[in-house]
Amino acid sequence: MSSLSKEFLKGLWAELPPFRVLLGLCPTLAVTSTAENGAGMGAAVIFVLTLSNIIISALRKIIPAKVRIACFIVVTASLVVSVELLMQAYMYPLYQKLGIFVPLIVVNCLILGRAEAFASRNSIIPSIADALGMGLGFGLSLTFLGALREVLGSGTVFGVPVMWESFKPAEFMVMAPGAFVALGMILAGMNAFNRYQSRKKGEVPTESQNSTCASCGACNAAANCGSK
Template identity: 85%
Template sequence: MSDIKKEFLKGLWDELPPFRVLLGLCPTLAVTSTAENGLGMGAAVIFVLTLSNIIISAMRKIIPPKVRIACFIVVTASLVVAVELLMQANAYPLYQKLGIFVPLIVVNCLILGRAEAFASRNAILPSIADALGMGIGFAASLTFLGGVRELFGNGTVFGIPVMWANFKPAQFMVMAPGAFVCLGLILAGMNAFNRRQSRKKGETESAVQNSTCASCGACNACDGR
């Protein structure tokens, strides 16, 4: 159970797809002009990623190694067609906003990467945990990025006005260059946070070691230093 939990949690921070391992950047940059678009694309990816991991994991022993990538693409393409039909039937305005990037999920490097690196080599339960963690992390990242761009570009979040009355939106944020700038700032912030956490961890470990040496006076491992 601990292994399954670990596989799920890694996609929420340590291997966060767009911000840590930089996977799936095409839809991340292209569709996140609003939080709604980011959430919609994220939900579609969760659906495709989870079911593709399940199918590929279940068939991993019978898929010929020489054609495994082709098989992965066929499975993913079938699921993407299902997603398109569902979105056309139940969320057509969102489907129109996402446009070509819904069918392009077929070649999303996140989907194929998890199929090749994980689902094709592991059992079904760990593969489900991996897919859900990566998918939720991806959806949260797109929603957050879309929310930030929408906030400063339109003064709204999910279409709801949240800024003051005389706020002047920075239209640059909802344009293509704004996506790169916003992504870069988020990456810089996450790297700074990780460096700070590593520094704190190092200081804590140093303090524990010094406390241990002081309690024993001197030890062979560090000669009292």
């Protein structure tokens, strides 16, 4: 696998921003009451993250180290203003739903984190791959979380009914507490899947292996022997 493919794919699972490295949790929890909101915020972040990585990578050799964070914020703020104006012009209903969290993309940890950790240290092409992977992973995560909350809280996905007629939605799922519950469910599922994969590879001892180690006492005997 080429290095560019690795940079792109890491953001889709190994370093999935909101679910693996827990970056950008503020908009993840705040705007994902529906799948549409999650997709809209994800698209805005992809746009800002990609262009900011390109600009910062291109200017990385002339940005003074002492003011690099301030420069990153100025670049990001300029792009966020552009996104805000575009959404006001062409997607005003969505812009109203996302509210203050569109301008708050400026201080999104994901944007500043990729600028500091990657774009400021690499050339333009790898920075684009990194931004697209991270941005797409972030957008898909928000869309999935929004769809989960919308299905459980309203019985719809993107406003289209998908549940049976007698389904009684848990309305709290589209409220603030529902964001934490849904996020916890996803994180628990991912942790269980990772543990299952580790056990298959033999990286994590199974319960039976633990009981065997406890019963034989060989390690304790060796340690006691070495200490004498």
